[in-house]
Amino acid sequence: MRAGIAELAEKLRNREISAVELTKVYIKAIEELNPTLNAYVHLTFDTALKAAEQADQMLKEGDAPPLCGIPMALKDNICTDGLPTTCCSKILKGFKPYYDATVWEKLKKQGAVLLGKTNMDEFAMGSTSETSCYGAPLNPRNTDYVTGGSSGGSAAAVCANLAVYSLGSDTGGSIRQPASFCGVVGLKPTYGAVSRYGLIAYGSSLDQIGPLTNSVKDAAIVFDAIKGGDKRDQTSVDYDYGAPLAECLDRDVKGMRIGVAEEFFDGINPEIKSKIEEALNLFEKNGAKIENIRFPALKIALPVYYIIACAEASSNLGRYDGIRYGYRTSSYTSIDDMIVKTRSEGFGDEVKRRIMLGTYVLSSGYYDAYYKKACLIREEINREFDAVFEKCDVLVAPTAPNTAFPLNYRGASPVEMYLSDICTVPVNIAGVPAISIPCGADAKGLPIGMQIIGKRFDEATVLQAAHFYEQCAGEVIGAYEGGARV
Amino acid sequence: MNYEIVCGIETHIELATKTKIFCGCTTEFGGEPNTHCCPVCTGQPGSLPILNQKVVEYAIKAGLALNCKINTKSHMDRKNYVYPDLPKAYQISQYDEPLCEKGYIELDSGKRIGITRIHIEEDAGKLVHENGYTYIDYNRSGVPLIEIVSEPDISSAEEAKEYAEKLQLTMRYIGISDCKMQEGSMRCDVNLSLRKPGDPNFGVRTEIKNINSLSFIQKAVMAEAERQADILDAGGTVVQQTMRYDETTNTVTPMRDKENSEDYRYFPDPDILRFCIDEEKVEEIRASLPELPFAKLRRYVNELGLPEATAKQLSRYRRVAEFFEGALAEGASVKNAANLIVGTIFSNMDTEEEKELFGIKISPAQFAALVKLADEKKINIGVAQSTLQKMLESGKSVEEFIKPEDLVGISDEELESLCKEAIDANPKAVADVRSGKDKAINVMFGYIMKKTGGKADIRKAEALLRKLIGQ
Numbered sequence: 001m002r003a004g005i006a007e008l009a010e011k012l013r014n015r016e017i018s019a020v021e022l023t024k025v026y027i028k029a030i031e032e033l034n035p036t037l038n039a040y041v042h043l044t045f046d047t048a049l050k051a052a053e054q055a056d057q058m059l060k061e062g063d064a065p066p067l068c069g070i071p072m073a074l075k076d077n078i079c080t081d082g083l084p085t086t087c088c089s090k091i092l093k094g095f096k097p098y099y100d101a102t103v104w105e106k107l108k109k110q111g112a113v114l115l116g117k118t119n120m121d122e123f124a125m126g127s128t129s130e131t132s133c134y135g136a137p138l139n140p141r142n143t144d145y146v147t148g149g150s151s152g153g154s155a156a157a158v159c160a161n162l163a164v165y166s167l168g169s170d171t172g173g174s175i176r177q178p179a180s181f182c183g184v185v186g187l188k189p190t191y192g193a194v195s196r197y198g199l200i201a202y203g204s205s206l207d208q209i210g211p212l213t214n215s216v217k218d219a220a221i222v223f224d225a226i227k228g229g230d231k232r233d234q235t236s237v238d239y240d241y242g243a244p245l246a247e248c249l250d251r252d253v254k255g256m257r258i259g260v261a262e263e264f265f266d267g268i269n270p271e272i273k274s275k276i277e278e279a280l281n282l283f284e285k286n287g288a289k290i291e292n293i294r295f296p297a298l299k300i301a302l303p304v305y306y307i308i309a310c311a312e313a314s315s316n317l318g319r320y321d322g323i324r325y326g327y328r329t330s331s332y333t334s335i336d337d338m339i340v341k342t343r344s345e346g347f348g349d350e351v352k353r354r355i356m357l358g359t360y361v362l363s364s365g366y367y368d369a370y371y372k373k374a375c376l377i378r379e380e381i382n383r384e385f386d387a388v389f390e391k392c393d394v395l396v397a398p399t400a401p402n403t404a405f406p407l408n409y410r411g412a413s414p415v416e417m418y419l420s421d422i423c424t425v426p427v428n429i430a431g432v433p434a435i436s437i438p439c440g441a442d443a444k445g446l447p448i449g450m451q452i453i454g455k456r457f458d459e460a461t462v463l464q465a466a467h468f469y470e471q472c473a474g475e476v477i478g479a480y481e482g483g484a485r486v
Numbered sequence: 487m488n489y490e491i492v493c494g495i496e497t498h499i500e501l502a503t504k505t506k507i508f509c510g511c512t513t514e515f516g517g518e519p520n521t522h523c524c525p526v527c528t529g530q531p532g533s534l535p536i537l538n539q540k541v542v543e544y545a546i547k548a549g550l551a552l553n554c555k556i557n558t559k560s561h562m563d564r565k566n567y568v569y570p571d572l573p574k575a576y577q578i579s580q581y582d583e584p585l586c587e588k589g590y591i592e593l594d595s596g597k598r599i600g601i602t603r604i605h606i607e608e609d610a611g612k613l614v615h616e617n618g619y620t621y622i623d624y625n626r627s628g629v630p631l632i633e634i635v636s637e638p639d640i641s642s643a644e645e646a647k648e649y650a651e652k653l654q655l656t657m658r659y660i661g662i663s664d665c666k667m668q669e670g671s672m673r674c675d676v677n678l679s680l681r682k683p684g685d686p687n688f689g690v691r692t693e694i695k696n697i698n699s700l701s702f703i704q705k706a707v708m709a710e711a712e713r714q715a716d717i718l719d720a721g722g723t724v725v726q727q728t729m730r731y732d733e734t735t736n737t738v739t740p741m742r743d744k745e746n747s748e749d750y751r752y753f754p755d756p757d758i759l760r761f762c763i764d765e766e767k768v769e770e771i772r773a774s775l776p777e778l779p780f781a782k783l784r785r786y787v788n789e790l791g792l793p794e795a796t797a798k799q800l801s802r803y804r805r806v807a808e809f810f811e812g813a814l815a816e817g818a819s820v821k822n823a824a825n826l827i828v829g830t831i832f833s834n835m836d837t838e839e840e841k842e843l844f845g846i847k848i849s850p851a852q853f854a855a856l857v858k859l860a861d862e863k864k865i866n867i868g869v870a871q872s873t874l875q876k877m878l879e880s881g882k883s884v885e886e887f888i889k890p891e892d893l894v895g896i897s898d899e900e901l902e903s904l905c906k907e908a909i910d911a912n913p914k915a916v917a918d919v920r921s922g923k924d925k926a927i928n929v930m931f932g933y934i935m936k937k938t939g940g941k942a943d944i945r946k947a948e949a950l951l952r953k954l955i956g957q
Binding site: 078079085087092101199200201204205231232234235312314315318319324325335339359362364367 | 525528530531533535536564576622751753758759
């Protein structure tokens, strides 16, 4: 296995390698591979090297935080002061915020080294990262396939060793699904566990920032660093997790009640189904209790998700009008004309589709039939999760019904693509935490992801179960051979 | 034909909180364009609103002062519309769960105008048109507002004005806004329709937007009622539309519509959690409210025995009332204190704004010290007035102008001998008085006043002089 954050931190502290040297290794790997993989859309090597120098200073002074000097990447929808933040949309081309997202502020304080901003679906809307205005990132496992999305670049960068870890955002599966497609670990924390300040909003009641890493332990270390209440985000919660979660991973699964709902396995690729079943066997063999439960609201979760996410998006994206920042059309006859042309030219098709959907479901005459009803069903889904977690400690499900799509794959309709979010969206609707970890590969060698879902603010159990599986199952999928080597 | 006016008023009031409703930027009026701004109030991507608790508190104050029910559960909604002065393309407002509901304002006649609701929301920026360009100033973006919606209970132009005036006074009294209509910190939209007396149905209404003075409200209601009456008399129908009142021509004309039919697509703002206000907090705020002007007025008349007109002047402005009551607490008499404020202090204040601000240099205690001298008849009212004027100009205390030795009353004997002196010194004036030129007696008054530094009792002196002269 490759070096995790803790090992690298140890090497940095022992001065086996300096942060600048480590950063240069990653820069070289990015220069070599990124032209093919397109994982990064903005490279920030100058600031990275400066940050590495500062990290070396911190390391020299001793008592450096765990992420000091570790090279990493941020999804392009997380605001970085003075550095491009464009959501991979033409409408934000050239936009550089003058403020940091809270997560980035926290990591910066730890001495994190930002290598660049990663590719994503435009405004995080998509399941393949192909709606990016910079072109799709490629799956490092097989470059004929997509990375998944929307945090595709973040998953690809971590998979290909172009960053030790990255942050993504997850509104309906956007961390977990690409993690599953690229064979890395992706954690979507409880809604409110991590501040959303500075995360450019898609669906505000669903969005959550989380880490993509090469191991469960790394995910725990990064989560420990970014979690916590924020006075700039009213929806954040200062939950007391006790000791750092990364220090509480070692726990066996004896007596752990693992729920399995058959609804999650409906229409799932049989190869994926059998890999998850193997994992469940492993858990059971080690003393976990498998509980068969029902989750009837699963099917309805998908339309509920698309109604709520699109409604919020239609409002959140209203501000991109070419007046204050970002792209502005070149010729216009009036302010109204300028706004219409700017938005027509600046947004891609998928974004426009979701804005229109959202506008429609909020319109008077349709509000009750769509948005209001979706909110009521959302409460029902919450109740179903509550009921499930009375019987189980965690829920195990596939992350996605399929492995990575081939590039430029076009299903029969956009709805077919939406269907691939079926296993991940209920988690966002309920605001509970979930992790995706690799549990094998299909016949083509494409990674398969297993999802472990927990109670609100019970990331500890989710991470413990995932860590146990990871340790027990050993290497379920070969490590990517290229990229940075330390 | 005769019509009945059916009128309701929507009032936007800027709250006088120090910071904006969702960020820490100052709410100060003016300032270089776009200097009172941050990522939140300019709607930068990724920024999030944090609800200012002072805004909630001020709105509850307004609700309690207007006899409203306070909804202890409430939330913020997004009102979506596109306009360049609105940086997020939605205004954070309240739609179906306003903070306050079901209150009223009582007019002098005893008639109550219902308050439908009060909700909190953010103001937008300002467009500035110059040299063929349009500029946007976001300093005002995010300044907290309350919108107060009345029931259509207003049935005359006078009532409309009185409603707005009472509302303005009350809001100033409780200190939540300066309600300056010219500066836009209070703006009124008037909804108006006509119907035949006794008709239970409402006619078609129009909305007159952004009226910026109390007297214009009255004039606009009259002008619009006349305009609608002319249409109805001619057999026409009123068109439901947004109007503008032009004060120079005193006419109401249709405004260009921004959008044909607005659908604001209201929905709960997911960035701001639903909030609960505990009853205790409401009671705490209720207890902190000052006595309101109309309660004060009644008390001044009924308990202090002041004439209605004087009581009205003293209760109208909070600072005046506080000054008056402060002086009473220091032992000043009601009558002298009231008359000196209304007579002397107000004569220095030409505008209502000055009375509202009541920026005077002396304290209630300093004022009371002077009033008490008059109360005890140690100085007469004329001296009290002139001394007060000097105190107001200098901010100095009464001792600076009236020495202890001046305060000793002039004995009758002294006064008599002074009168004799005056007569001896002014034989010509005495002769004039005797020959019927009565005004000549002023010469002797002048002599006595000069000798006594103005503290002689002028009526006593007159009686003595006339006796001595033999009239």
